[in-house]
Amino acid sequence: MNTIFDQAVERLRGMGQLAGISDSVLAGLSRPKAVMYASLPVRMDDGATQYFDAYRCHYSQLLGPSKGGIRFHPCVDDAEMRALGLWMTIKCALVNLPFGGAKGGVVVDPKSLSRMELERLSRAYMRAMADFVGPDLDIPAPDVYTNERIMGWMRDEYEVINGAKYPAVITGKPVNLGGSEGRFEATGRGAFYCIEFLRCKEGKLPVDISVAIQGFGNAGYHLARLLAAAGYKVVALSDSQGGIFCAEGLDVQLVHERKMVTHQINPNYPEGSVSNCENCDSYQAISNAELLAMSVDILVPAALENAINSDNVDAVGAKWIVEVANGPISLDADEALFARDIVVIPDVLANSGGVIVSYFEWVQNRAGYPWTLLEVQSRLKEKIESAFEGLWQYQHQKAGISFRQAAYAKALVHLEDVMKMKGTKEYFINGE
């Protein structure tokens, strides 16, 4: 079976060969360094014990300790963790962070758990992985259906096990538990800076740009909020339950309030949906499929992998796609979009704001010196703009390549150079 990891490796190899990366380097990057599997026993509120499958994949530690989020989702599996770990490796190399790539996850529908069950599951995850993570080894963070509260529980569990304080063991924590100012919105803000960069290069005004966003969680919501505040027309939003459309532009805060309305009933996750807004003024209910097919200037997939695939790619009507989710475009769909001159800003740049501010959090934790929100935001902007400028120059010099090819080429050249400098102890680079 062709898994999502097989596809990620095929993409890596294709992009690597185009960039002239040696076969031995690509072979080294086509497999994870180590993958930990654990079965987590969790006491449920009714007294029964339930077992949950859990993973942590250290994909690469070439550039530093491995880094990447933890996902709580029913579709988590070994192949997905490897693919996400590989993409973290490319992302950290591209934006020049001293981190390798990792990802972790638990096979669970977290919305079905009570608050106490969720806390016990989060602590069980950290107990199982305690020897596999650490501030100089592997540093987790939030991803789909995990949040700052869960990061706080995990930090606490790690410290109970090790009998000392380790704020830098995990990032995306609440600010009062050692988190960084600005991490909560960093993924959306990073994507916003990418869109602003693109807009300026195109010489357009925000008001002339329509945007549709699939996924209204941490990444999608903060991006929508920042775009609307800057004057962009956010015309469509969706979540797992459906979407909403308004040609004149949606009131993002109103949609958010409606989504969070039932939040008080189940404090773990919002139970509402953006589609609760069906009856707001002229808003119109739409499906996720309709959102992905909209004729907008910018389409932002900000939910899960392979949202745009061979079945729906021909329907895509956007001019630009900004990949805020990891891997939202399948391999074959990517080729079809390129052939149609639809510009794709790849995930490894567009969603890198999250890991960039996680890096800032790790630095602040190690220095014991917190930064202000303005310091975080201006350093994030600087880092994204310099990465995008580098990519822009590279892509324009090498006529006929996509931004994804440019991003992989830059990241892989960096990884290859470091492998060569390190010598042959870890990576066997044939005769080089």
Ligand SMILES: NC(=O)C1=CN([C@@H]2O[C@H](COP(=O)(O)OP(=O)(O)OC[C@H]3O[C@@H](n4cnc5c(N)ncnc54)[C@H](O)[C@@H]3O)[C@@H](O)[C@H]2O)C=CC1
């Ligand atoms: N949170 C972070 O810092 C980062 C997140 N990402 C990526 O961004 C994407 C979204 O992550 P978060 O916003 O953190 O997750 P989240 O858990 O905060 O939100 C996920 C959103 O996606 C929606 N969704 C789930 N399945 C869907 C479907 N089939 N169709 C439409 N919408 C669906 C959910 O309803 C929710 O609105 C993921 O691919 C994640 O890996 C990437 C970098 C950093």
Ligand SMILES: O=C(O)CCC(=O)C(=O)O
């Ligand atoms: O903040 C981090 O360390 C990782 C975020 C993440 O999981 C991602 O970029 O996909």
